[in-house]
Amino acid sequence: MKIVSARDFNLQREVDYGTPEQNEAVHAIIRSVRQEGDAAVLRYTESFDGVSLTAEQLRVTEEELKAAYDKVEPSFLQAIREAADNIRAFHMKQKRNSWMDLQPDGSLLGQIIRPLKRVGVYVPGGKAAYPSSVLMNVIPAQVAGVPEIVMVTPPATGGKAGIDPYTLVAAAEAGVTEMYRVGGAQAIASLAYGTDSIEPVDKICGPGNIYVALAKREVYGAVDIDSIAGPSEIVVLADDTANASYVAADLLSQAEHDEMASAILVTPSQRLAEEVSAEVQRQLAELPRRDIAAASVDAYGAIIVVDTLHEGIQIVNKLAPEHLEIMTENPMEHVGLIENAGAIFLGAYSSEPVGDYFAGPNHIIPTNGTARFSSPVDIDDFIKKSSMIYYSKEALLRNGETIMQLARHEGLEGHARAIQVRLDNEKKAVDGDGE
Amino acid sequence: MKIVSARDFNLQREVDYGTPEQNEAVHAIIRSVRQEGDAAVLRYTESFDGVSLTAEQLRVTEEELKAAYDKVEPSFLQAIREAADNIRAFHMKQKRNSWMDLQPDGSLLGQIIRPLKRVGVYVPGGKAAYPSSVLMNVIPAQVAGVPEIVMVTPPATGGKAGIDPYTLVAAAEAGVTEMYRVGGAQAIASLAYGTDSIEPVDKICGPGNIYVALAKREVYGAVDIDSIAGPSEIVVLADDTANASYVAADLLSQAEHDEMASAILVTPSQRLAEEVSAEVQRQLAELPRRDIAAASVDAYGAIIVVDTLHEGIQIVNKLAPEHLEIMTENPMEHVGLIENAGAIFLGAYSSEPVGDYFAGPNHIIPTNGTARFSSPVDIDDFIKKSSMIYYSKEALLRNGETIMQLARHEGLEGHARAIQVRLDNEKKAVDGDGE
Incomplete structure (x- = not known):
């Protein structure tokens, strides 16, 4: 792994918007499904997955x-259940209530917070198909209270149709x-x-290939979509106290994801830098996915x-990485x-895979420098x-003139008159009382 | 205003993605500004705004x-300050703290919540240029704690360059x-x-013409953007107790925004329906923006x-309107x-312009049926x-095997080894102690 001095380093990669042919193909599929419904779905399933279904x-x-x-296996079920419990517990802590602010003039202002419906x-x-990714996409929706959560996944190819x-x-x-x-x-x-078979939803989440990504982009607006994830990234910030074999293993755990993944160590310790470089080479040689990891390390490590x-720390803030590990004396x-x-x-025991699978926080995290302005998936x-x-009569009588002044300044007389008609009516009522 | 029975009614309109010429023009402008910086900005300002600046x-x-x-005028300043105070107070109530969950095994899990920087x-x-819209875009950012908030607005045309x-x-x-x-x-x-003159930001908000909207779409990813607002909408749900002149005035206050705005009354009262229809005609005749409002009422009212x-209520839920007024006996x-x-x-006094200008909640609200899955602007x-x-040693020792099982199931041996290297090292340490 190459050792470099601090320099202009950037995690941002070009986003893949597909070829014109891919975009056209996706557009045609969406149009057909909108027009023909199930018939189109079954036809594409036969042609792409080689499975003939009713x-x-x-x-x-x-x-x-x-x-x-x-x-x-029972042990797998047990592991999934433990992970699901942890993820659920963490996301439960994020729940917020609808709230109201009661004003002295009798007005009530508030925010009503509701789950999406479907x-x-x-x-x-x-x-x-990663079971961990299923948990991370579904559990926040379930904890948020979404009553209808629909999974779609392609059938096994070659006529088996299984999942x-x-x-x-x-x-x-x-x-x-x-x-x-x-x-x-x-x-x-x-x-x-x-x-006819599948009711429409309010939001679509989850990863997929380029056709899935382009289709999500195209339907956005009719429904909400999650953001489209880029290659995985890790930055390890470590000082001389860090264990080089831990650092190297954590870097490789991200590098093995994808040839475009990025694994970076930032350290003031020349000794650690050299030891990690050697450790990466050593551990890489024994890794089953060594070809992928080596390509990632060479290109983006x-x-x-x-x-x-x-x-x-300044470099970290500029990179805005998806995952940051801090292995220093006092993290x-x-x-x-x-x-x-x-x-x-x-710290030394918070290896990134702990978060990928088990601890509880979501593993769907902003990539490509977007942690500057976006957040891991959560129940929000x-x-x-x-x-x-709910505006009280007292509030309207007191503030009506000010509201009309602001509306008239913007040339929106109709807005002012919606207030005026009420003030006039109240004045009439008072005058009427006085007679 | 036409009275219709319950039927298939839809607020969704086609989103304007611009002509190919508009998209190409925007693409060229962005490319030039990226390459040439201020020089390009000054050139476009001269050519589009007719203003020559350094x-x-x-x-x-x-x-x-x-x-x-x-x-x-002092009275305008006073009005803006009162409105700003109300908006600030409402958005302050939304503030959330970073939080931590302390686990019995010594682990700490949490969410750090920070404002965007710029x-x-x-x-x-x-x-x-609507001052109310400036307040509604800026105050949530300011309350959230964003330290740098940058306004851009075109100079007056014809060489005056004023704002x-x-x-x-x-x-x-x-x-x-x-x-x-x-x-x-x-x-x-x-x-x-x-x-050289303008530092880049993390997020861009605020309304603009089609060129601004297309440019925001194009830069999305490099920065975050807000959603692109459609024409304004109001649905009034009212029963026989409602005041027809209030309902009509509120419908027109939205209709006057835009020929594509939509104003709809939903009521079980035939009497109210007829009175509102007549009131709309009467009030419309006296409205300065009657041509716009009449076109809106005819096409989308x-x-x-x-x-x-x-x-x-079922119809309201299907429409998912931007603004809903409920004027019934017990709203x-x-x-x-x-x-x-x-x-x-x-209720009768909560006329929609109260919210546009003054009460406190944000007036930037999802349109086009997207309230199904999105929310008014707020500090989020x-x-x-x-x-x-922060995972404790105890937690890793106890859960390490489960984490490795999940990683290996997904074929990610590198992930498992990041855990294994720690377990092996701890075991060695324990064995060492035992000697």
């Missing part, structure tokens, strides 16, 4: 779910209420616009040697100085707020 | 701001910290990528007569049944959250 077969049955539970979660098929039993079990444990075997852009179109931890003393990082792992992503205004 | 003149000076204060607010020029003094005063009162006389797509590009209030008893509405106004739009994970 509309009735789209929905996963209770029997299939039961069979899936029979297939997974959410769709896309789960990729085959090897890209990975681990995915089914994770989905059921997380709180999915309906499951459909449909994937790709046709799944996104079904969720956005509905078909770096060890940045800085003069001081303070300088290192807590640096947290307050971190302005931009999606998730912050403190599955609620909506309505303002509530 | 880079030093882009920023509004203290003297200009002082002159603006001298120009506005926010840009676009304010349209000329007649479209509406009411806009300057509203901006200063709301908490803007820097002001620049630059508009259009060149302003958005400057905020997103920075020039309706009085929907329903059998019961309950049926009316509070219906609030709990409203699933989708951006802002809810209760100007904060970012970081997850915090």
Whole structure:
């Protein structure tokens, strides 16, 4: 792993907006599903997944779910349940109540906080189906109180039409209420616009290939979507007290995700820099996904040697990484100085995979420098707020003139008259009383 | 105003994504500003606004701001200050603290909540400069704690280069910290990528014409943007107790915004329906903006007569209006049944303009049916959250095997090894102690 001095380093990568052909293909699929509904969905499923289904077969049955539970090992089920409990407990802490502010003039102002009504979660098929990702997408919605959570995932190819039993079990444990075997852009179109078999949703979440990403972009507005994740990133900020083999292992745990993933060590310790560099080489040689990890390390990995931890923190804030590990003597003393990082792992035992799978905070975290302005998935992503205004007669009588003045300044006489008609009427009533 | 029975009614309109020529023009402007910085900004300002400036003149000076204060009437300043106080008080109630959950095994999990560092607010020029809109965009950012709030607004055309003094005063009162006389797509590009004169921001808010909207869309990702507002909407849900002249005035206050605005009454009262219809005609005839309001009423206005209030509520939930007024005998008893509405106004005195200008809740509210999944602007739009994970040694020793099992199930051996290296090391330490 190359050791470099502090320099202009940037995590931002170009976002993939697809080729014109891919965009056109996605556009055509969405149009067909909107026009033909299930018929189009079944046709695309046959052509892309090689599976011929009837509309009735789209929905996963209770029997299939039961069979899936029979297939997974009890230890896996136990592990998923423990992880789900932790994720649920952490997200429960984020819940907020609707609130009201009672004014002395009798007015009530407030915010009503409600869950979304129906959410769709896309789960990729085959090897890209990660049970942990199912938990992280579904549990926040469930904790937020979303009553209808729909999973869509492509059927196994080659006529089998099955779905990975681990995915089914994770989905059921997380709180999915309906499951459909449909994937790709046709799944996104079904969720956005509905078909005879699949009711439309209010928001679509979850990762997918470029066709899924483009379809989500296209249906945004008709429904909400989550953000589209870039390659994974880790920055480790460490001083001379850090264990080089821990640092190297954590860097590689991100590098193995993707050839475009980025793993960076920032340290004022030349000794640590050299030891981590050697450790990365050593551990890399034994890693099953060494080709991917090596490509990532070569292209997007770096060890940045800085003069001081303070300088290192400035680099971290500029990078705004998805994951930040702080392995220094007193990690807590640096947290307050971190302005931009999606998730912050403190100390020698807070290895990043702890957060990927188990601790409780969400592992869907802003990438590509967007931690400057966005946040990990949490229950705020599955609620909506309505303002509530109950204005008392006293309040309107007292403030009506001021409101009309502001409206008239903006040339909106109709706004002023909506107030005036009430003031006039009240004045008439008072005059009437006086007679 | 036409009276119709309950039927398929939809507030959703096509979003304007601009012509290919408009998109190409915006793309070229952004590219030039990225490449040439101030030079491009000054060139576009000369060509679009007819104003020749130097880079030093882009920023509004203290003297200009002082002159603006001298120009506005004391009563306007007083009104703006009262409104700002109310808006600030309401948004203060939304503030959340960073929090931690202390686990019995010594682990700490939490969310760090911080303001964005730098926010840009676009304010349209000329007649479209609404001081109320400046307050509503800026105050939530200021209350959230954003230290740098930058306003950009086009200079007056024809070589004057001035900015509406009411806009300057509203901006200063709301908490803007820097002001620049630059508009259009060149302003958005400057905020997103920075020039010598204007530092880049983390998020861009505020309304603008089609060029501004397209530019915001294009820079999204490099920075965050707010959502792009559609035409204004109001639905009034009223029973036989409602005052027809109030209802009509409130419907017209939205209709006067825009020919594409939508104003709808939903009522089980045939009498009210007829009276409101007549009142709308009567009030419309006297309205300065009657041409706009009449076009809106004709194209997108309706009085929907329903059998019961309950049926009316179902229609409201389907429409998911930006503004909902409930003028019934006991409005509070219906609030709990409203699933989708951006802002809810209760009772005879809570006329919608009360919320536009003065009461405190934000007037930037989801339109186009998106209240199903989005919310009025509030301080959540100007904060970012970081997850915090301090995992104790005890926690890792106890849960390490489970975490590795989940990682290995997903084929991510590198993730498992980041845990394994720690468990091995601890075991060695314990074995060492035992010798």
